[in-house]
Amino acid sequence: MYSNNPVDFEIIPLSAAHRSWVREFITTRWGAPEIVVHDERFLPETLPGCLAVIAAVPAGLITWNIIGDTCEIISLDSLQPHRGIGSALLAAAETAARSAGCKTCCLVTTNDNIQAQRFYTNRGYYVTHIDLGAVNRARILKPAIPFVNGEGVPITDEITFVKTL
Numbered sequence: 001m002y003s004n005n006p007v008d009f010e011i012i013p014l015s016a017a018h019r020s021w022v023r024e025f026i027t028t029r030w031g032a033p034e035i036v037v038h039d040e041r042f043l044p045e046t047l048p049g050c051l052a053v054i055a056a057v058p059a060g061l062i063t064w065n066i067i068g069d070t071c072e073i074i075s076l077d078s079l080q081p082h083r084g085i086g087s088a089l090l091a092a093a094e095t096a097a098r099s100a101g102c103k104t105c106c107l108v109t110t111n112d113n114i115q116a117q118r119f120y121t122n123r124g125y126y127v128t129h130i131d132l133g134a135v136n137r138a139r140i141l142k143p144a145i146p147f148v149n150g151e152g153v154p155i156t157d158e159i160t161f162v163k164t165l
């Protein structure tokens with residue numbers, strides 16, 4: 001477990017009891033229960049992950065998928081930004097990945113998500129690939145993906161970040 005003052009949160013592993021909550025949370029945050037990246041569909045409710053909780057109330061979620069010696073972060077959401085919750089969730093995923101024998105963590109974010117790009121870059125991740133038009137393809141699999149973000153920036157491309165563990 002992690003904790004961080006002044007916000008007293010804990011990081012706990014996901015269990016089967018959280019499955020329906022994860023489905024609803026991902027649907028609310030990402031428009032559907034699934035996440036589509038690099039032309040693949042992922043259902044976070046079926047994946048390993050961790051929750052950040054404050055007084056037993058969820059304040060963030062991370063899920064990941066391990067294949068071989070690579071751990072891919074599939075979703076990361078913080079409900080209380082700039083208080084260390086995202087960092088603690090990412091650190092928990094990296095710890096789990098190392099324990100599972102992973103050599104790298106990777107993830108995909110989108111061209112419009114400057115905040116996430118800064119967040120990951122500041123935590124040791126670097127860009128390995130930019131897939132122009134990948135979100136346009138993803139939108140065929142998941143029509144709920146918006147065409148623009150909350151600031152009106154077109155969402156078109158996927159950016160892959162990698163960190164050596």
Ligand SMILES: CC(C)(COP(=O)(O)OP(=O)(O)OC[C@H]1O[C@@H](n2cnc3c(N)ncnc32)[C@H](O)[C@@H]1OP(=O)(O)O)[C@@H](O)C(=O)NCCC(=O)NCCS
Nearest residue numbers: 076077078080081082083084085086087109116118119122
């Ligand atoms: C990206 C995201 C998960 C970060 O979560 P977060 O809880 O804000 O993360 P943290 O608080 O650990 O760190 C965010 C920033 O706040 C800063 N911070 C952390 N604790 C702080 C504190 N007590 N006071 C001031 N700043 C603080 C961090 O240094 C960090 O700065 P940086 O991004 O310039 O490195 C969050 O913005 C989010 O949910 N975004 C929407 C979903 C999303 O885009 N997910 C990623 C998809 S790939």
